Amino acid sequence: MARTSGPETREKLIRAAEELFAAQGVDGAQLRDITRLAGQANPSAVQYHFGSRAGLLDAVMAGRLARTERVLVALAPGAGEDVRGLVTALVTAEASELRTDRGRRCLRVSAQLSHESGVRSRTPHPTLAGTAYWALIDRIAARLAEDGLPGPLLLERLDLALTVVGAALADRARQYLDGAEPLTDEPLFLADLVETTTALLRAPRPRSS
Template sequence: MARTSGPETREKLIRAAEEIFAAQGVHGGQLRDVVALAGQANPSAVQYHFGSREGLVDAVMAGRQLRTNEVLAPLLDAAPDELPALLTTLVTAEASELRTARGRRCLRISAQLSHESGVRTRTPHPTLDGTPYWRLFERIEACLAAPPAALPEPLRLERLDLALTVVGAAMADRARQYLDGVEPLTGEALFLADLVATTSALLRAAQPRSGEDTETSRKDIP
């Protein structure tokens, strides 16, 4: 088995992790399988180069963010502060990962991690901090806070987090179909346009009744 070191070994481990985690799950994939697929003799290679499984996952996501940030940054600079335009920017950047097998695998991985973005607490995950993605999230939230249909902060943060989960899940499923050679129900252009429209409708849904009314209605639930 060939032995390598330094940046070359790190890259091999990252590529192997993309394959294993996409197929078996971020938490289900075995690190020993990653090490073996990367062609490394040292069973502790992941710990040596990344410190932990979490460190390896962060490295995978950092590479994915680097690629999509290159697409997102100029689109975000040109986008007006309007919800459909901002969501189109997000979906377009995410869809750039559908072009390659590597990107498709990373979409399957990132969908498993959408709840770790930090949107709900306004504390960005280290791979998102200071990136065009985080600026995009802030601009989308600002749209939800603007009159005449402004949402209260807790509700808009929950909705934004849910919207990101929906986009991530939809992209991951599309990526799975491409990887498996399955013919999607819709063409890609329609899929992306519908994802923007669906996510926009989710974010713009009318605010529910007051908390007091909601609590009262819960008492009627057996």
């Protein structure tokens, strides 16, 4: 087996993790199987390069975020300040991952981590701190606050909306990876996801609140 450099080995482990985390689950995939799929003979390769399973998962998500950030940075300035425009930018950036098998796998992985973003506590996960993604979430939250939603309900609703977007895109990604025929074409699916998510966010405040 040809020797590879540290960066090359890291990339192989990340690619293998993307595949197995997507197929078997973030908690279900075994590190030994990731190491084997990456072609590494050292069973401690993940620990050596990433420190732990969590470190490897952070590396997977950092790569996925870097790709969507490039799209979002171009979209965000023109998104306006209304909720629908902001949600459109968010969905468009996230949906860019549907273009490749790698991105589709990462959508399936990130959907499993939707509640770890830090939205509920208003403290971003370290991988999200200072990103265009987090700035966009803040802009959406500001619009919801103007609608008079109380803080706890606002954060819960925003977290739910992000979970819906992540789950919908992950399911679409699964269909593409499995070769299944979706019920709708992609433009209609994404347009409906924007409208559905916007409606969820802009729903009237419950009378009981």
